[in-house]
Each structure stands twice: as C-alpha cells, then as structure tokens.
Amino acid sequence: MGLEAAPGALEAEEIQARGFGRVREAHAAELLEDYAELIDDLVRDGGQARATEIARRLGVSHVTAVKAVARLEREGLAVSQPHRGVKLTEEGAALAAHARARHRLVLDLLLALGVPAEDAKADAEGIEHHVSPATLAAFARFLKGK
Amino acid sequence: MGLEAAPGALEAEEIQARGFGRVREAHAAELLEDYAELIDDLVRDGGQARATEIARRLGVSHVTAVKAVARLEREGLAVSQPHRGVKLTEEGAALAAHARARHRLVLDLLLALGVPAEDAKADAEGIEHHVSPATLAAFARFLKGK
DNA sequence: ATTTGCTTGTAGCCAAGGCTACATTAACCC
DNA sequence: GGGTTAATGTAGCCTTGGCTACAAGCAAAT
Ligand SMILES: [Mn+2]
Ligand SMILES: [Mn+2]
Ligand SMILES: [Mn+2]
Ligand SMILES: [Mn+2]
Numbered sequence: 001m002g003l004e005a006a007p008g009a010l011e012a013e014e015i016q017a018r019g020f021g022r023v024r025e026a027h028a029a030e031l032l033e034d035y036a037e038l039i040d041d042l043v044r045d046g047g048q049a050r051a052t053e054i055a056r057r058l059g060v061s062h063v064t065a066v067k068a069v070a071r072l073e074r075e076g077l078a079v080s081q082p083h084r085g086v087k088l089t090e091e092g093a094a095l096a097a098h099a100r101a102r103h104r105l106v107l108d109l110l111l112a113l114g115v116p117a118e119d120a121k122a123d124a125e126g127i128e129h130h131v132s133p134a135t136l137a138a139f140a141r142f143l144k145g146k
Numbered sequence: 147m148g149l150e151a152a153p154g155a156l157e158a159e160e161i162q163a164r165g166f167g168r169v170r171e172a173h174a175a176e177l178l179e180d181y182a183e184l185i186d187d188l189v190r191d192g193g194q195a196r197a198t199e200i201a202r203r204l205g206v207s208h209v210t211a212v213k214a215v216a217r218l219e220r221e222g223l224a225v226s227q228p229h230r231g232v233k234l235t236e237e238g239a240a241l242a243a244h245a246r247a248r249h250r251l252v253l254d255l256l257l258a259l260g261v262p263a264e265d266a267k268a269d270a271e272g273i274e275h276h277v278s279p280a281t282l283a284a285f286a287r288f289l290k291g292k
Numbered sequence: 293a294t295t296t297g298c299t300t301g302t303a304g305c306c307a308a309g310g311c312t313a314c315a316t317t318a319a320c321c322c
Numbered sequence: 323g324g325g326t327t328a329a330t331g332t333a334g335c336c337t338t339g340g341c342t343a344c345a346a347g348c349a350a351a352t
Pocket of ligand 2: 034124125126128129
C-alpha cells in the first residue's frame, strides 16, 4: 500500500488524534457527571446525600467518595457541611440534569436494540460520557422513528 | 416516597455499583487496547511502529507514548528494541484483533444510525471500551437486520 | 568525517483516583 | 448522662497517565 502522502492521510491522522483527545476530556469530566447525577438521585428520593451512601452506590471506599465530593466543591458544583450531607449548587444541578437526560437516552437506545437490562445499565454508565451531541441526536431520531 | 426497603431496591443498588466497577475496569484496560490496535495499524501499513509516530497519532508527548509502550512490554503484549520500533507479541496481536473487531462494529453502528463520520469516529474511540459482549451482539443483530 | 536534525531516552514534576489504618464525632438507646 | 455504633475526617501510601526540559544516539547530507 502507498505509504507516501496518501490523499487525505494527514487529515485522517488528525481526526484520529482529535478523537483520542476527546476521549481524554470525557474521562476528565466523567467523575463529576456521575457524582452530580448520583447526588441528585439521592436527594430526590431520600432528601439527602451522605458520603457513605454515595460510596456504597459507586462501589468505592468512603474516603474516595469524600475526596471526590471535595473536588465537586472546589469546582463549584456542590456544597457540603460536616455530617449534613452534600447538596448541588445551581451549576451542579444543571450538570446533573444534562447528564441524566443523556444517560437515559443512551440506556433507552441499548434497550431498544435488545440489550438485556442489566448489561444495558452497566454499559450505559460508561458509554454516556462518550456520546457527542451529534450521536445523541441520532439516537433520539432512531428511538422516535422506531 | 418509601425509603424503607423498597422491593428490589437493594438489588438495584448492587447493579449500579457493579456498573460503575465495570466502567473502572474498562478504563484500566483501555490504554492497552488502544495502543495494541494502533501499533498493529502502523505495522500493517508502514512495516514498523515508532514511538514518535504512536505519540503523534494519539496526540500525546513522545514521553507518554514511551511510558505506555513500557507498560505494554511489562504486561507481555509487546516487545521493542531501541531505535527499531515496537512489535506486538502473540498475546498483543490477539488483543489488537479483538479490539479492532469491536471498534469496527461500534463505528458501523454509529454510521448506520446516521452519525456524521467524524463524530462517529471520535465517539467510537471511547464507546468501544464500554461495550459488553451482550451489547456487541445486539449491535451485530441490528446491522445484519437493517 | 562533521555537522545537523530527528528520534529516543531519562529525570523529575504534577493531579487524579484509588486504597488502608486510625482518629474523631455524632446519634441513638438505655 | 454514658456507652455503643455508625458516619465522617485525616494521614499517608500507591499507580496511572499526563507533562517539560534536557541528554544521548543515529542517520543522512555535505
Ligand atoms: Mn450517568
Ligand atoms: Mn457514568
Ligand atoms: Mn479507544
Ligand atoms: Mn470511558
């Protein structure tokens, strides 16, 4: 195969590098999105979000959860008082709403394609963070038109 | 809403925690899969995979690429000689083949759903690592039956 | 055979996201 | 009120995956 300056080759490489870059960005944002969504869930149907419960839901130690909550606070997404649970700021709530809608749509698509519910839930938890607006729109079109 | 032992609630929380755990595992495996696939690509149509080229394709510094290649070697997936490029071991090649097939299927699904090619490529780069065998099978069924 | 320039290697730094072990504090029950 | 239990906080450690800056190596051209 021609190795020398195949037409469009440079461009293809750049697209690839951009793709990897987007994956790295998604991973950096991921933890914040998952925590925001989870805190919102817990507050919704329990009135409060305690560190230990967050940890249990995520399957991590309470120390890990506490450090992550500290990061949310640093980034202005949440506030917490000792022994009083965590609450989302307005910005955090907006992030949670956005994350939840996207997550829901991804899950619905998987279910519509016939993926068993348990697998669909587990996979959606990762996939949601890698779905661009364009892809999300395509998912929505498919679900509507099905 | 009832907070006390809603039926199936415990189970749902465990499923959620398992989902997050699977995401963490996927992320730990991700780098190895991407590197294996990329090295395989480069060897296929260039005869060799040099650290600098790997770095360029991934959009990272050469130091990052070199360290990652060292990790591949540590894990028995690749071998490299100084100034002679990187080669996959049998195990590495198997991983690359698996990753490539899955990646391809994910990309094809996105394209089939009408996602623009550039977005599809970028998103597939992240999504591929979160697709369980069950989901992959559902994607294949959809593509066949479409 | 030198120079020059890309490629590779090394040192040392950083933040994120995990963990265990131990200390402190709050809540609850008696 | 005191004791017990559970939640929270703190200290300190680890690995991963990034980076910059500088050193060394190789190859190609003059
Ligand atoms: Mn989510
Ligand atoms: Mn998630
Ligand atoms: Mn990938
Ligand atoms: Mn991911």
